[in-house]
Amino acid sequence: MEDYEAKFRAYLDANRYRMTPERLAILEEVFQAKGHFTADDFLIHTRQHHPKVSRATIYRTLDLLVQSGLVDKVELGGNRAFYEYFHGRQHHDHLICLGCGSVIEFTEPEIEALQESVCRSFNFRMQSHSHKIFGRCDRCQHDSEPPPSWSPGHE
Amino acid sequence: MEDYEAKFRAYLDANRYRMTPERLAILEEVFQAKGHFTADDFLIHTRQHHPKVSRATIYRTLDLLVQSGLVDKVELGGNRAFYEYFHGRQHHDHLICLGCGSVIEFTEPEIEALQESVCRSFNFRMQSHSHKIFGRCDRCQHDSEPPPSWSPGHE
DNA sequence: ATTAATGCAAATTGTTTGCACGGTC
DNA sequence: GACCGTGCAAACAATTTGCATTAAT
Numbered sequence: 001m002e003d004y005e006a007k008f009r010a011y012l013d014a015n016r017y018r019m020t021p022e023r024l025a026i027l028e029e030v031f032q033a034k035g036h037f038t039a040d041d042f043l044i045h046t047r048q049h050h051p052k053v054s055r056a057t058i059y060r061t062l063d064l065l066v067q068s069g070l071v072d073k074v075e076l077g078g079n080r081a082f083y084e085y086f087h088g089r090q091h092h093d094h095l096i097c098l099g100c101g102s103v104i105e106f107t108e109p110e111i112e113a114l115q116e117s118v119c120r121s122f123n124f125r126m127q128s129h130s131h132k133i134f135g136r137c138d139r140c141q142h143d144s145e146p147p148p149s150w151s152p153g154h155e
Numbered sequence: 156m157e158d159y160e161a162k163f164r165a166y167l168d169a170n171r172y173r174m175t176p177e178r179l180a181i182l183e184e185v186f187q188a189k190g191h192f193t194a195d196d197f198l199i200h201t202r203q204h205h206p207k208v209s210r211a212t213i214y215r216t217l218d219l220l221v222q223s224g225l226v227d228k229v230e231l232g233g234n235r236a237f238y239e240y241f242h243g244r245q246h247h248d249h250l251i252c253l254g255c256g257s258v259i260e261f262t263e264p265e266i267e268a269l270q271e272s273v274c275r276s277f278n279f280r281m282q283s284h285s286h287k288i289f290g291r292c293d294r295c296q297h298d299s300e301p302p303p304s305w306s307p308g309h310e
Numbered sequence: 311a312t313t314a315a316t317g318c319a320a321a322t323t324g325t326t327t328g329c330a331c332g333g334t335c
Numbered sequence: 336g337a338c339c340g341t342g343c344a345a346a347c348a349a350t351t352t353g354c355a356t357t358a359a360t
Binding site for chain 1: 263281
């Protein structure tokens with residue numbers, strides 16, 4: 001049994017929620033996915049192995065996963081939310097390419113430290129933060145075309 | 156004539172768009188507003204002086220203002236967008252209180268500098284960025300209640 | 311047996327669009 | 336007079352919810 005599965009079961013137990021085949025299937029899907037995906041991506045993928053799972057269950061389960069701390073919900077711009085597994089990884093922020101939609105993760109401890117000092121100066125208690133940089137990645141640097149049908153994919 | 160009005164007229168002219176009473180009214184509303192407001196806030200306020208303005212026109216005009224660079228559209232979390240006038244002000248980022256919805260602006264040149272160095276290291280060309288810190292402000296620090304009906308209001 | 315979870319479809323919410331009419335250049 | 340902008344209502348898209356049914360405990 002994978003570590004994340006144990007954690008999820010522990011979270012469910014602690015809250016008197018139940019483990020179901022649907023939840024397990026979605027959990028596997030999420031931890032298999034590399035990158036940032038939408039609820040719909042997970043719906044499609046999960047249905048390959050569990051054909052009748054509903055969109056509602058996807059949303060409900062992703063919420064649970066976020067609450068349990070296993071998954072991170074990220075708003076990368078646009079209207080839809082993206083999800084990525086978080087368990088076992090360090091915190092990171094995102095560079096988002098407006099050309100191809102690719103997402104690069106970065107970590108910068110000095111920025112984190114400065115953030116904390118900003119919070120201190122306002123006596124603000126930070127709970128979470130989101131730092132996104134939009135622009136053009138290496139590959140898309142010379143494509144002058146504006147963003148096509150935009151949607152951050154894998155990576 | 157205010158500076159921002161001149162700028163807006165210049166932008167409209169340059170793009171063969173027309174100045175209308177509605178656009179002028181919304182422009183005034185936006186530059187009078189202190190803080191971060193939703194499209195609906197502007198609809199309500201604008202209607203006080205211009206009763207039949209439509210929601211569609213608010214959205215269309217806010218878009219124009221954003222394109223002209225006079226106004227900043229910010230996603231502070233949740234589903235709706237917030238707008239604040241930008242003209243004549245320096246770039247800033249946001250601390251967002253999950254207790255009362257208040258928004259504190261901050262500027263931290265060192266963070267900006269570090270951002271640029273992160274971009275350089277990925278050969279990423281930054282176009283814009285969004286840095287939000289969520290937590291509890293000074294006043295809400297000891298209220299343990301979870302966020303009620305959440306909506307960042309005035310400053 | 312109890313009570314939570316599911317699938318479905320309908321409801322919600324913020325925003326966008328098509329279109330006929332009115333106003334600006 | 337050409338054609339852009341408006342209001343209105345319908346259209347949209349992502350997400351949420353009500354409910355009767357099914358399943359985990």
